[in-house]
Amino acid sequence: MLTAFGPLVGRALVGSAIVGSAILSCAAPTTSRSADPTRVMTPVPSCFLRLPARTPTGFARQVPESDYWDLVVPGLSEGAPTAETRACNGVPVFGAETFAGSTFQPKAIEEGRVSYGGGVSRLRVLWLRSHEGPAPRQAGPLALVRIQEEGAEVYGVGAFAGHPEKSRFGIERLGGELLVVATDDECGSAGPTDDCDTLMLVYLPTDGRLAPLGVLGLERTRFATGLEPGITGTLKFKLTSSPSFQKDGIHVVEQLKVTDSIGKLVRRAELERLYVLEGTNLESSTQSLWDRLYEGRIPAGKTGGKALTVEREGQAAPGAERTPAGETP
DSSP: OOEESOOSSSSOOOSOHHHHHHHHTOOSOBOOOSSOGGGTTBOOOSEEEEOOOOOOOSSOOOOOHHHHHHHHSTTGGGSOOOTTOOOTTSOOGGGSGGGTTOEEOGGGTTTTOEEEEEOSTTEEEEEEOOEEOSTTOEEEEEEEEEEOSSEEEEEEEEEEEEOTTTEEEEEEEETTEEEEEEEEESGGGOOTTOOEEEEEEEEEEETTEEEEEEEEEEEEEEEESSOSTTOOSOEEEEEEEEEEEETTEEEEEEEEEEEOTTOOEEEEEEEEEEEEEETTEEEOOSOOHHHHHTGGGSOTTOOOSOOOEEEETTEEEEETTSSSSSOOO
16 A cells, blocks of 8 residues: 655645745746656656555556555545545645536445556556546546656646546647646547547646646537538538647647538538647637638527537636637537
8 A cells, every 4th residue: 555755735745844845836847856867857746655665576666556546635535525625736626617417436446447548757647537427427536647666756636527438548748848638539439420529638737736728629520401502401510630749839730521411522621720838728829620610600599519618726617729729619
């Protein structure tokens, strides 16, 4: 089992007050002073738990799955969380809109409901699926961690909701910044006549949190009538996007195709957009093809499908693909 050495936020600080205040003041990712070269350009850890000593084996250290729960949300196994229950970084993560309509599952810790995503330098993304519903979706804390020989470090904690079998996680570099990405692939199993959205949520580790930056629509499908002059049948609108994380921002190549009821191509358009990181927002000055060719043509009073939102400080923020980043629902 993990033993507490002292999370740097939310529990007793270890070391002098001078050292503690210096750590807490680092809001942005910084260069590590460790002799380990893989530690370069990672955020400052917000929580730390010492691991029991072990005999070196030459393999990367592993910890029991159940211990990740105590690492990210200490005491969660002792009872149902409330909106005020705090993660190891001191943030009340369960107050986020992500958990609306869901129910805590006490057996989640025992059942191994943890999803993983990996990256370089022994960093891991953990999704602790603590809550159920609305079915088939699950919700829970999302954390960026690293397991070292001497202890476990947490760099940020946020929240995520998605399909447990269709969600995947990873780590990307945006210039000098490290980002966590979470993708809910709803379109992967959608039927040929189903509306669907495959969404990528982008998070920035900062101040011990995984701050949501924006939501990108990787694939979106809708069926509609009356949106193309001279065509009376049902049309299929399909958007596909390919993001590329580069030094100057996130480059997203969009393609939108409109086909008729027999699969004949009616319209096709392509566009490359650039999202630039401004503080804790992704900014894009170019409107999405989805907005131009689908959402903007829907008659007033009708819905265009799932809203894309970003949550900040436990509240639902406006649609992500306005400016700042995301696609206007």
